[in-house]
Amino acid sequence: MLIQRANITDIWFEGGEALVVVNSCIFRLSPLAVTIWEVLETPLEFEELRCQLEPLVGPPPEGTLTEALATFIDDLSHNGIVTTS
Numbered sequence: 001m002l003i004q005r006a007n008i009t010d011i012w013f014e015g016g017e018a019l020v021v022v023n024s025c026i027f028r029l030s031p032l033a034v035t036i037w038e039v040l041e042t043p044l045e046f047e048e049l050r051c052q053l054e055p056l057v058g059p060p061p062e063g064t065l066t067e068a069l070a071t072f073i074d075d076l077s078h079n080g081i082v083t084t085s
Contacts, residue, residue, distance in 0.1 A: 002044070003044055003045070003082055003083070004040060004042075004043035005040050005082055005083075006022070006082055008022050008080075009021040009022060022081060027079055027081065032057060035057060036049070036053065039056070046073070049069065053065065
């Protein structure tokens with residue numbers, strides 16, 4: 001699955017978080033979501049994204065990074081912040 005940044009209206013970074021405007025809706029990105037956004041400067045396959053994030057974020061408090069990342073990507077995709085194909 002190829003993951004890439006979607007065409008958003010605007011993004012504003014502050015204190016490790018961000019506000020994103022997508023289709024007249026505003027979303028707040030957590031520090032992890034901001035890190036995902038930054039790593040996706042170029043489109044990546046899911047496994048490539050996971051490998052690049054692992055040294056940056058470490059393991060999640062529960063479950064695996066693969067599980068947590070899949071949930072984040074689903075949420076970001078559902079809200080039009082990233083696209084998957």
